Amino acid sequence: MVDRDSPGDKAREEFFSEAQEIIDGLSRDLLALDALAKRGQSDAELVNDVFRAVHTLKGLSGLFGAAMMSGLSHELEDLLDDLRLGRIELTQQVLDLLFQAVELYGRILGAAKGDGAEPVEEVKDLLSAMGQVAQQKGGGGAGVVAQYELDPGLLGVLTEYEEHRLRTNLQAGLSLYRLRVVFQLATIDSALDELKAKTRPHGEIITYLPTGEGGDVDSVELEILVASRTPLATLRGALEGPNIAIEEVRRRDAARPDEGQRRDSAFPPPPLTPPNLMGRAPPTGFAPAEAAHLPPIAHDYDDDPHHPTSAPPPPMPSMAPAGPAAVAPGQQAGKEVSLKSVSQTVRVDIRKLDHLMNIVGELAIVRSSLGKLGDRARGRPELRELYGDLQRLHRAFERHLAQMQNGILEVRMVPLGQIFDKLARIVRQISREHDKQVNLVITGAETEIDKLIVEELSDPLMHMIRNAIDHGIEPRDGRMGVGKPVVGTIALNAFQKGNRVVIEVEDDGNGIDWLRIRDLAARRNLISPDEAASMAPTEAINLIFAPGFSTREQANEVSGRGVGMDIVKTNIAKLSGMIDVTTEVGKGTKFSITLPVTLAIIQALVIQSAGHTFCIPLNSVLESIMVETREISTIEGHEVIILNKKTLPLLHLSRLFALRPLSKSYRDPHRVYVVVVGLAQHRVGLVVDELLGQQDVVIKPLGSAVRNVPGIAGATELGANRTVLLLDVGRLVDEGVRQADAAISVGGQGSSVGPGPGGGSGGGNHPGMGGSTHVR
Amino acid sequence: MRALVRAMLEDPEFADGLGGIEVSEASCGFEAMRLLPRGRFALVVTDINMPDINGLELIQFVRRSAHFGATPLVIISTQSTERDIERGLALGANAFVPKPFSKELLRATCAKFLTGAG
The missing domain is CATH 1.20.58 (Methane Monooxygenase Hydroxylase; Chain G, domain 1)
Structure with missing residues (x-):
């Protein structure tokens, strides 16, 4: 299990993936808090989770000598601690800081992987902003724990974290109960799980402490502290059992407190920090009365060894792999188990x-x-x-x-929810920057797709979302003017469709005006005036995917980062996916991305063309037919056949890849094989010489020689070390559709290429979307 | 983490001169409590953060026991829980090894309590 030769790299990988995971979780929790805050609510559990995440991150980054991340985490942890102890309020300002921190974490991690520079200045700014927030904090209920009749021995074995939980609960006004339970050691795990399950609806278990009494060799008595809002009698009823004794832990002043938060005046008042007076008391004050009771707790507050200036300075530059001692992957795993309690998962490269x-x-x-x-x-x-x-x-x-x-x-x-969460953060950020109110509606976050595809999707999706907010959603006034709700909606939908996954990014903005797109493209010389004049709306809108096209009249911060839809399209194509857009002026735009579920292994149809063997992903093959050459007609120089009453553009692989056709490979000069391939609602017929059969193939990365050949997606082996190229169906379909479009817009009359109700044959892979303008 | 400590402890090079080491592993505090009365252990190595009872509680449990209360205790934990470490030592732990640690440090620390035990 432990690889003693494990190189630093491996540990670094572990670190990256674990840190990323924590940051993702952090982001999710913050979004949830943000949503609650908008309704004027909060959730102590969530704040605690955020705190815990940052705490773990601090430990983790410290372990790896990631100075910047560890420093940031340290300060953030302090802030979050103040937050959960109610010393500061969870305001929009604080939320913004927390979101910024998440973003910076991402960049720090990116920089460590060699992607971009470390955000030194930004971190500095954030730290100082956090410092200012911390200045505003009021006094906390540090003394609240001491007001209860708790055995100092018990308090002495609480970890810092458990103590915080105790304090938080008491501050929130919950009652504290002490359960004494005798467990048989042999069955303690299941018995405790049972007790936990029974307790959970009532409150929170703070700690389990073996009392050292009442037990023999085979059993043990645990003292369990539970914070709960449930009255004692009810709790007794719920948890009742022969081995359980439950009592309430009373306040020392015995008087029934009406409010847990308030420091009771009966308790010796701390001379240094009257928290209710100014709300600006320094956090260092500590009630001597408490100190007398619980000397060790004082360490919690009275010194502040990790001031920003003295943030733990590891000797190495940040993120440098730590020495051999730190490289054990098991270390983080152990840490994770301890903080996140039991998780039965392993992380795998x-x-x-x-x-x-x-x-x-x-x-x-x-x-x-x-x-x-x-x-x-x-x-x-x-x-x-x-x-x-x-x-x-x-x-x-x-x-x-x-x-x-x-x-x-x-x-x-992995579920797509992983990146959807990141996108939710981006929506929040951009819409704020842009002063557009946007509501992100996510469906299908549980849809699963190959991890590698998910990784590659985040950039394209992020860009599309930026576009949707920037170009799609109108400014407030504009929306009100046309009677739309002020808050725009961006829908992010994912669903599985057969062996493909579809992701939609839909906005209710002003749609894409094809005339404007056409004119812009003409102005940028992407198309000739002649082409512009004869261009169909669908074709024009497709120009947004053309390299060098951008509707930006002037660059702006949101979408003006030099990435256009052409890059998005290329990235999607690299994943053997396809992107479509449907738009309606005034109503909105919907981009649909169709992707394979995995790229690792696919079923392929093996074919031969001009003596060369190729594989076609079977999931894009709708059918294979034999066609009489006389059935082939030509429109504007492009070959088509009529299949199921619809025009099907043909592509000759041999011509596409400039292969010299072997005349003898045509068994019959009057017939050819046509493999009908389709992606989303588009289809194209590939003319091939031979169908060799179906096979599962494992996709391997391409060598540099063919990496950039359009139409080739990868390579695979078919036994006997024979390397065979895999066709990029998305690209080929594009090509076929482009030719057909050109043919139709020039000479087409009556023929139509594209979707129709119940369209097509065999594959049944037809969305059949109707209504708005349809673009390929 | 456990596996790592175990691997380090079981390393023949490590055990050499200490008379051989046999390592028992507990996945959580309760399991440790189950194991402790059943064998005679020369040394207990524990973390602070554990899924059920925490390390401090385990230390107290050990120290309160009539049977194995004198077993030497070593804490392995991150530096970030300084306060917890102090408490652990106050509760009777014999030594603290900060994470991340080297084999040498672990060995040197453990050896102090293991010499002559065997």
């Missing part, structure tokens, strides 16, 4: 899964060889028995291999 997947690929090749071996034995009577055995073996092998493959694929899947 995606490359390990790739490796496993490659092995599955090798095994698939072994399997097919095994099959061939069987075939050879089949025709020989003397080998009949052997043949039977081989067949059985082959089937079992096949079954288990499929299970293994599915298992690995399943492990790679």
Whole structure:
């Protein structure tokens, strides 16, 4: 389990992924708090979770010598501590600071991975802003714990964190109960789980302490502190059992307090910090009365060893891999378990899964060889028995291999919610910067997709969201003028459709005006005046994906970061995905991204063209047909056939890749094979020479020689070390559709390419969207 | 973390000169409480943050026991919980090893309590 040779790299990877995970969680919690704050509410649990996350991050970054992150976390932890103890209020200002911190964490982490520079100035600014907030804090209920009849021995074994929880609950006015429970050591885990489950609806368990009494070798008595709003009698009823004694921990002043928050005047007043007086008391004051009761607690407040100036300065530059002692991945894991309680998960480097997947690929090749071996034995009577055995073996092998493959694929899947959360943060940020009120509605966050695809999706989606806010959603006045609600809506929808995942980014803004797009494109010389004159609306709107196109009259902070929709489209295409846009002027715009669920292994149709073998992802193959050459007609130089009453543009792979056709490979000069491929609602027929069959293929990265060849998505092996190229269907469909569009807009009359109700054949992969302008 | 400590402790190089080390591992405080009465341990190594009872509570549990109350205790924890570490020591832990730690430090610390134990 522990790799003693583990290099620093491995530990760093662990660090990155764990830190990223924590930051993501942090962001989620903040968004939830933000939503609550808008309704004037808060949630102590959530604030605590945020605190805990930052605390973990601090420990983690300290462990890795990530000075900047650790320093930021330290200050942030102080701020959050003030927050959860009610010393400062969770105002919009504080929320902004917290969101900024999350953003900076992301950038620090990015910088450590070599992506961008460390946000030194920004962190400094944030720290000083946080310092100012901290100045405003009022006195806390530091003394509240001491007001209860708690055994100093018990208080002495509370961790700092548990003590905070205790204090927070008492401050919130909850009652405190002491449970004494005898557990059999053999069954303590399940018995305690049961007790926890029973207690949870009533309140929070602060700590479990073995009393050292009442137990023998096989049993142990635990003292359990529970903070709850439930009256004692009710709690007794709920938790009742032969081994449980429940009592309320009373306040020392015995008088029934009407309000837990207020420091009772009966209690010796602290001379230094009358918290109700000014609300500006320094946090360092400490009631001597408490100090007398609980000397060690004083460390909580009375010194402040980690002042910003003395933030832990590791000798290494930030993020440098720490020395050999720090590289054990298990270390963080242990820490995580302790803070997040029990989580039955392991973190796995995606490359390990790739490796496993490659092995599955090798095994698939072994399997097919095994099959061939069987075939050879089949025709020989003397080998009949052997043949039977081989067949059985082959089937079992096949079954288990499929299970293994599915298992690995399943492990790679992560919910899209992971990036949706990040996007929610961005929406919040941009809409504030832009003074546009935007409501983000997310559906299908649980939709799962390959981890690697998720990683690559965040940038394109982020850009689309920026666009939606910047170009889509109108300014307040504009919205009111046309009778729309002032708050704009951006919907982020995800759903699985067959073996593909569709992600939609939809806004209720002003839509895209195709004439404006066309004219802009003409002005930028992306199209000729002639082309502009004959351009169809759908084609014009598609120009937003053209390289060099941008509707920005002037660059602005939101979308003006040099990334256009062409980059978005390219990025999506790299994932074997496709992007579509539907828009209606005045109503809004919807981008739909269609993606494969995984890129790791796919079923492919193996075909041959001009003597070369290619694979086509089977999930984009709708059908394969044989076509008489006389059925092929030509519109404006582009070949098409009519299939199911619709025009299907044809592409010759041999021409596309400039391969010299081998005349002899045409078995019949009057017939060709056409593989109908489709993505979203588009389809194209690929003219090929031979269909060789179907096979599972493991996709491998391309060598540099073909990396940038359009139409090629990857490479794979088909056994005997034969490398075969995988076609990029998205790209090919694009190409076919582009040609068809051109053909139609020039000469087309009566023919139509594109979707129709119940359209098409075989695959059933048709969204059949109707209504608004449709663009390919 | 546990696995790491275990690996370090079980390293033959480490155990050499200490008369051999046999490591028992508890996944949480309760398990430690289950294990402790069942064997004679020369040394207890614990973290502060654990899923159930915390390290301080475990220390107190050990120290209060009539049977194994004298077992040497080493805390391994991050520096960030300074206050907790002080408490742990006050409760009777014998030594503290900050995370991250080196094999040498762990060895040196443990060796103090293990010499002659075996």
